[in-house]
Amino acid sequence: MRENAPPKQLAFDLPLDPRYGREDFLVGTANEAAYASIEAWPDWPDTVLVLTGPPGSGKSHLASIWATRAHAWTVSAADVTAEAVTHCVSNGALVIEDIDRPGRDEAALFHLLNLARERKCPVLLTSGAAIDQIGLTVADLRSRLRLAPGVAIREPDDALLRAVMVKLFVDRQLVVDLRVIDALALRIDRSLGRAREVVAELDRDALGRGRRITRPLALAVLERLGIAEGGEDGEEDGEDD
Structure with a gap:
């Protein structure tokens, strides 16, 4: 061991709180369309917007920016159950994260989207892949999300x-x-x-x-x-x- 070698420090794997403010979001050609869609609210063409992009691409950051503007609740798709649907849309705006992940109740999600449209409650959904690639089994939900406006984050330049x-x-x-x-x-x-x-x-x-x-x-x-x-x-x- 070298005499002048620096002492080894203990590296604690502490979570780093990400900064999700609007001023912290970096806009480039890969995400400018998605950012513009978030900024366009409340002038969306539909009550629902589907935001897709690979892991780590900034979907949650954009969702947080929109949630702040719209005073929206944020829930995981896995937390949308039949019993929770009415409560989820009671705040007037909602972010549903990770609809592509296992554990989702597709019937409850479809019911929520219908209720949100009825109550004019805007909903932003995030997904790590395009709607046709996430294996939705409820045809009505798949059709509803296919028809909803969507915007994708591409690979960064x-x-x-x-x-x-x-x-x-x-x-x-x-x-x-x-x-x-x-x-x-x-x-x-x-x-x-x-x-x-x-x-x-x-x-x-x-x-x-x-x-x-x-x-x-x-x-x-x-x-x-x-x-x-x-x-x-x-x-x-x-x-x-």
């Missing part, structure tokens, strides 16, 4: 991916060189969910080692995650070329 990674590091009170951002952006999947995973892993790794986040460390973490080859041999924190 390079500029948005880099901007989001900078924000993720800033949210964790981490300052990194732009060369680290460049190295990550060139190697990870074009996915905001993947960006969050990598930044969290880098945060844990740097804290555990008592080191700052450098390009060689970033490449080593990517290698450990099975995403890319590691950094150059012999490079230390101070030799980050």
Whole structure:
């Protein structure tokens, strides 16, 4: 063991509270249509809007922005039961998250959408995949959601991916060189969910080692995650070329 090696710190896997304010949402070509749809409320063409996008793409952030504007409740699709339908629409606006996940009561969801339309209660639904891909078995619900206006978040372009990674590091009170951002952006999947995973892993790794986040460390973490080859041999924190 090197005499000057920094002491190893304990890395506690504490949850990071995401910031879901309107000012925290980064708009790019991948999500500008979705953001515009949220901003267009209350002038929606229907009481229902279906927001789709891959995990980590910003659906919950947009839903939170809309919930704040519309004074809406937010519930998981799994919590929409026959007994809860009337209560869910009693507030006047509702977000239903993750309708693509198992555990949903499709009959209750269909009843809720009908009641919401009757009471002119706006409903925003989020899904990790398109309606035709989530395996709905109740034909009436499938038809209702197919006919509802929908907007999708696409894969981020390079500029948005880099901007989001900078924000993720800033949210964790981490300052990194732009060369680290460049190295990550060139190697990870074009996915905001993947960006969050990598930044969290880098945060844990740097804290555990008592080191700052450098390009060689970033490449080593990517290698450990099975995403890319590691950094150059012999490079230390101070030799980050």
